[in-house]
Amino acid sequence: MNAPxxxxxxxxxxxxxxxxxxxxxxxxxxxxxxxxxxxxxxxxSKRRTVVIAALFAGLLxxxxxxxxxxxxxLIFIFISEFFLFARTFIFAKINxxxxxxxxxxxxxxxxxxxxxxxxxxxxxxxxxxxxxxxxLIFLAPKEIIYNLAITAIFFILTKIFSRIFRxxxxxxPLIKR
Amino acid sequence: MRKMQKIFSKxxxxxxxxxxxxxxxxxxxxxxxxxxxxxxxxxxxxxAQKVFYQTSKRITDYTRAVFSFNDILKENFVLKExxxxxxxxxxxxxxxxxxxxxxxxxxxxxxxxxxxxxFANVIGYDPVNFGQYxxxxxxxxxxxxxxxxxxxxxxxxxxxxxxxQDNTAKAQLLSDSNCSINVISQETRSTGILxxxxxxxxxxxxxxxxxxxxxxxxxxxxxxxxxxxxxxxxGVVERVISSDVDAYKSARVKPLADIYELSAVLIIxxxxx
Numbered sequence: 251m252n253a254p255x256x257x258x259x260x261x262x263x264x265x266x267x268x269x270x271x272x273x274x275x276x277x278x279x280x281x282x283x284x285x286x287x288x289x290x291x292x293x294x295s296k297r298r299t300v301v302i303a304a305l306f307a308g309l310l311x312x313x314x315x316x317x318x319x320x321x322x323x324l325i326f327i328f329i330s331e332f333f334l335f336a337r338t339f340i341f342a343k344i345n346x347x348x349x350x351x352x353x354x355x356x357x358x359x360x361x362x363x364x365x366x367x368x369x370x371x372x373x374x375x376x377x378x379x380x381x382x383x384x385x386l387i388f389l390a391p392k393e394i395i396y397n398l399a400i401t402a403i404f405f406i407l408t409k410i411f412s413r414i415f416r417x418x419x420x421x422x423p424l425i426k427r
Numbered sequence: 428m429r430k431m432q433k434i435f436s437k438x439x440x441x442x443x444x445x446x447x448x449x450x451x452x453x454x455x456x457x458x459x460x461x462x463x464x465x466x467x468x469x470x471x472x473x474x475a476q477k478v479f480y481q482t483s484k485r486i487t488d489y490t491r492a493v494f495s496f497n498d499i500l501k502e503n504f505v506l507k508e509x510x511x512x513x514x515x516x517x518x519x520x521x522x523x524x525x526x527x528x529x530x531x532x533x534x535x536x537x538x539x540x541x542x543x544x545x546f547a548n549v550i551g552y553d554p555v556n557f558g559q560y561x562x563x564x565x566x567x568x569x570x571x572x573x574x575x576x577x578x579x580x581x582x583x584x585x586x587x588x589x590x591x592q593d594n595t596a597k598a599q600l601l602s603d604s605n606c607s608i609n610v611i612s613q614e615t616r617s618t619g620i621l622x623x624x625x626x627x628x629x630x631x632x633x634x635x636x637x638x639x640x641x642x643x644x645x646x647x648x649x650x651x652x653x654x655x656x657x658x659x660x661x662g663v664v665e666r667v668i669s670s671d672v673d674a675y676k677s678a679r680v681k682p683l684a685d686i687y688e689l690s691a692v693l694i695i696x697x698x699x700x
Binding site: 261264265266267268269270274284309310311312313314315316318319320323324327 | 445449452456457461462464465468469472475476477479480483487550551552553554559560562589590597599
């Protein structure tokens with residue numbers, strides 16, 4: 251995927267997450283498709299595209315969230331850099347299991363970094379870490395399940411579309427960069 | 428020496444510079460340096476967000492209606508019977524109205540028409556703190572300012588304005604863990620501070636030990652602190668938590684407004700002259 255397409259994908263993911271998913275998952279938590287998109291791009295796109303997409307995702311979430319500006323930028327840079335580093339050996343081949351494992355790992359990183367950085371910000375504002383920790387313990391497992399489900403659906407749809415358009419490699423990892 | 432050179436290779440230096448940049452960026456942001464940029468970015472995103480939110484709301488409402496077609500038919504039958512019954516009840520309406528006015532006076536509930544409202548459409552939710560902040564399509568150009576109360580069209584408090592741009596605003600919902608308002612129970616007049624828990628229910632803290640607050644009681648705003656006007660419904664007490672060793676009681680409250688079903692809200696600008 252090229253950089254403009256990745257930016258467009260991230261924009262749509264952010265809009266879906268902020269304006270649509272609350273209608274579909276009205277239980278206080280929804281899949282983090284921005285994260286899923288960044289992880290997917292980090293495994294399948296060129297380094298430049300991944301960095302641009304991660305910066306754009308972080309920027310949009312920082313603009314729309316009530317957290318301190320820069321926190322999600324930092325989180326997405328960490329996550330994208332990790333997958334860019336790891337994809338040459340751990341995620342060299344992409345199938346459903348590998349993709350699910352990557353999303354699981356990405357969500358865990360995201361939740362831990364989010365809890366630490368938001369907790370730190372609250373601490374500086376003389377608030378408590380308690381809610382960040384509680385979110386990590388109680389909400390993160392639900393988000394992981396949702397993210398994995400969305401990834402599986404996304405993967406199956408990609409397979410179906412690639413068969414329709416006679417493309418045997420729906421998700422092509424970049425081994426040589 | 429070579430080892431040192433290896434450690435401080437170009438990549439490591441690049442990464443260090445980048446990290447220093449990001450941390451400085453976050454620090455400046457903490458000092459409010461990027462507020463203007465954040466507001467401009469949000470203003471650019473909100474039109475698209477509004478379209479997505481309203482379209483998805485219409486689709487989900489329509490889908491729910493289609494899937495509950497049998498229920499709607501049954502409901503229709505029941506409603507027809509109720510209409511007949513209501514014809515009879517209508518004659519008693521004037522008496523009920525008078526009684527309602529008397530009750531409102533005795534409970535000191537604020538009548539909605541005393542306030543100056545702004546109608547605003549909900550256009551989205553905070554992507555990170557899901558269910559704790561929502562965005563509306565009215566901002567400072569419509570007279571919205573920080574701290575103004577946000578209520579449902581039925582008059583139930585959902586939160587207060589947290590951030591304002593020219594044409595949009597962000598409301599902090601009662602469910603947010605940083606949100607606190609002064610409340611009072613409707614029957615036993617027990618006072619306390621209602622706080623969000625980040626989850627579906629709310630908690631009232633600092634209820635005096637000698638208060639007789641009970642489950643099932645309505646909770647209304649007390650007007651203390653000057654944040655929200657007095658007498659607006661908030662929720663219902665689910666459970667009272669009391670211990671002899673604690674100086675105060677606390678109570679779990681179920682909010683009456685379903686924040687995930689909101690398509691529009693009213694923002695209280697002030698009292699009518």
